[in-house]
Amino acid sequence: MEQRTAELSQALAAVEAQKQELESALRQKEEIQNQLQDELKDAQLLHTISAMLVDENSVGELYQKLVDAATLVMRSDFGSMQRFDEEEGKLQLIAHRGLDESAVEFWQWVHAGRATTCGKALQLGQRVVVPDFEVCEFIEGSADLIAFRQAGVRSAQSTPLLTRNGRLVGMITTHWTRVCQPRERDLQLLDIIARQAADLIERNASAEALRLQSQRLIEADRYKDEFLATLAHELRNPLAPIQNGLALLKIGKSEQVPRVLPMMERQLGHMVRLIDDLLDVSRISRGMITLKRDRVTLKTIVDSAVETSRPMINAAQHKFTVTIPGDNVWLHVDLTRVAQIISNLLNNAAKYTPSGGEIELVGEVTGSTVLVKVRDTGIGIAQTMLPKIFELFTQVDGTAENAQGGLGVGLALARRLAEMHDGSIEVTSPGDKAGSVFTLSLPVDHAVALDRNPGQHPASHPVGNALRVLIIDDNVDAAETLALVLGVLGHTTSVVVDARKAMATALEFEPDVVFLDLGMPHLNGFDLARQMRGEAALNRTYLAALSGWGSDDDRARSLEAGVDRHLTKPVKLNEVEELLAQLVQRR
Numbered sequence: 001m002e003q004r005t006a007e008l009s010q011a012l013a014a015v016e017a018q019k020q021e022l023e024s025a026l027r028q029k030e031e032i033q034n035q036l037q038d039e040l041k042d043a044q045l046l047h048t049i050s051a052m053l054v055d056e057n058s059v060g061e062l063y064q065k066l067v068d069a070a071t072l073v074m075r076s077d078f079g080s081m082q083r084f085d086e087e088e089g090k091l092q093l094i095a096h097r098g099l100d101e102s103a104v105e106f107w108q109w110v111h112a113g114r115a116t117t118c119g120k121a122l123q124l125g126q127r128v129v130v131p132d133f134e135v136c137e138f139i140e141g142s143a144d145l146i147a148f149r150q151a152g153v154r155s156a157q158s159t160p161l162l163t164r165n166g167r168l169v170g171m172i173t174t175h176w177t178r179v180c181q182p183r184e185r186d187l188q189l190l191d192i193i194a195r196q197a198a199d200l201i202e203r204n205a206s207a208e209a210l211r212l213q214s215q216r217l218i219e220a221d222r223y224k225d226e227f228l229a230t231l232a233h234e235l236r237n238p239l240a241p242i243q244n245g246l247a248l249l250k251i252g253k254s255e256q257v258p259r260v261l262p263m264m265e266r267q268l269g270h271m272v273r274l275i276d277d278l279l280d281v282s283r284i285s286r287g288m289i290t291l292k293r294d295r296v297t298l299k300t301i302v303d304s305a306v307e308t309s310r311p312m313i314n315a316a317q318h319k320f321t322v323t324i325p326g327d328n329v330w331l332h333v334d335l336t337r338v339a340q341i342i343s344n345l346l347n348n349a350a351k352y353t354p355s356g357g358e359i360e361l362v363g364e365v366t367g368s369t370v371l372v373k374v375r376d377t378g379i380g381i382a383q384t385m386l387p388k389i390f391e392l393f394t395q396v397d398g399t400a401e402n403a404q405g406g407l408g409v410g411l412a413l414a415r416r417l418a419e420m421h422d423g424s425i426e427v428t429s430p431g432d433k434a435g436s437v438f439t440l441s442l443p444v445d446h447a448v449a450l451d452r453n454p455g456q457h458p459a460s461h462p463v464g465n466a467l468r469v470l471i472i473d474d475n476v477d478a479a480e481t482l483a484l485v486l487g488v489l490g491h492t493t494s495v496v497v498d499a500r501k502a503m504a505t506a507l508e509f510e511p512d513v514v515f516l517d518l519g520m521p522h523l524n525g526f527d528l529a530r531q532m533r534g535e536a537a538l539n540r541t542y543l544a545a546l547s548g549w550g551s552d553d554d555r556a557r558s559l560e561a562g563v564d565r566h567l568t569k570p571v572k573l574n575e576v577e578e579l580l581a582q583l584v585q586r587r
């Protein structure tokens with residue numbers, strides 16, 4: 001009986017152990033089932049979110065959906081999404097759920113020092129969770145805490161939005177009205193949403209950049225079309241009077257010559273000035289202009305500018321006065337370039353002032369600065385246009401009918417030249433029809449201020465003796481007109497338009513001087529110069545190169561080829577005269 005009882009209780013214990021084992025297995029199965037169910041729920045949630053996002057086209061809506069998804073996943077009461085503005089170094093609110101107007105305004109921009117989870121996450125570059133704002137060191141006593149209380153927010157988490165290469169592009173935040181420590185699993189799901197949000201912001205930023213770039217290109221294209229139209233118009237304008245003048249001369253109306261020639265000269269001068277300005281601007285932008293600085297007085301510069309602009313001022317019958325402080329203000333500048341700036345200002349004053357107006361040029365020294373003011377009583381410039389007129393190709397609307405031609409290049413060029421001299425140009429105008437004042441500022445050269453022995457200003461010398469001049473240029477008109485002029489001045493000339501025949505002519509003609517065009521077909525001027533330098537019979541011949549380009553590079557190439565002097569086209573007659581006079585004297 002005892003044995004039987006022992007056997008039974010053993011069997012009972014075994015059944016009990018088996019039962020416990022079974023129960024534990026059941027519990028495990030239930031746990032796994034629950035876990036599976038949770039994961040299924042997560043997967044379904046993510047699926048719903050993806051479907052929501054795929055459907056959406058507008059970026060603003062997409063941001064909103066991402067915030068909605070985040071609040072759903074985190075079971076939170078509010079949510080927000082911010083983009084990181086790299087220039088400002090701040091987060092900007094771009095979408096939210098549940099925040100009221102004052103909260104939106106209060107947290108529109110958040111910097112790294114703010115007492116918020118997003119401010120802290122921005123500072124640390126990682127997720128920040130605050131389960132209870134009332135017991136948080138960095139939030140305690142802050143204005144943000146007061147705002148949180150007003151908005152009814154008690155806890156929050158902020159997760160940085162990082163692109164695939166780790167760049168911070170924004171922040172996603174969820175808020176609760178109660179104390180809350182989010183579950184790890186929920187945070188993992190949030191990370192998936194954060195990744196999508198980061199991609200979206202990044203994609204949107206590059207699309208925006210692309211849009212801006214294409215807008216700029218479209219604008220540049222429109223600008224170019226407008227510019228070409230103006231250019232064509234401006235270049236054609238002087239051609240009509242020149243053509244008419246030529247026709248008159250052709251039919252031999254000699255009594256018209258005194259009237260027609262100055263007109264043709266003026267129009268041609270105008271065209272040359274336009275083209276020169278354009279070339280100068282392009283040279284400056286390519287860094288191809290170097291200043292030839294010299295010691296010059298303000299008076300020398302102003303005289304030179306006035307000489308250039310006087311015909312235009314006189315033609316419009318303006319009253320013109322010049323006041324400068326004697327002849328002892330010295331500058332260390334490129335005379336030609338600074339005179340070009342001032343004459344640009346004078347020409348504009350003449351152009352944009354109805355005839356019979358007043359133009360005043362005043363020079364003064366304040367401290368170590370020379371100020372040259374050009375004041376006119378003309379049409380004036382609207383306040384909104386003042387900062388713009390120095391931009392390339394800018395012309396004030398509505399002044400076209402007042403303009404006597406122009407491309408909107410002059411002031412851009414003048415300002416760049418002034419800056420190259422460490423100076424500046426400013427403009428003021430009281431407005432419509434009230435005139436303008438342009439002020440050029442340049443540094444005084446104190447080092448030479450006491451030097452009372454300036455170098456002689458070049459003046460044209462009469463040519464006493466005849467020289468033999470060979471002109472080599474494939475542009476027949478340019479060559480022949482130069483020959484004509486030199487002939488009138490008493491020199492003997494010969495013209496070659498085919499570079500291949502130049503050597504033979506040179507050896508036969510034995511010129512004192514050769515004017516040599518550099519850009520010619522078949523044989524360029526550099527090679528021809530080298531050949532000439534190799535001929536003993538021509539070793540006393542002076543070689544002057546004529547080139548459309550006056551860059552230092554071109555000059556260096558000319559010299560290296562054996563050229564004595566590099567002249568830039570169109571060569572001014574007095575430059576040629578002066579060169580020939582020097583050669584006569586040297587002979």
Ligand code: ADP
Binds near residue numbers: 380396403405435436
């Ligand atoms: P352009 O004279 O060839 O048009 P500028 O660059 O010299 O080009 O000048 C740009 C614009 O500035 C002009 O088109 C004109 O509208 C305005 N402007 C320049 N100087 C004056 C001035 N003295 N008075 C009124 N407007 C001026």
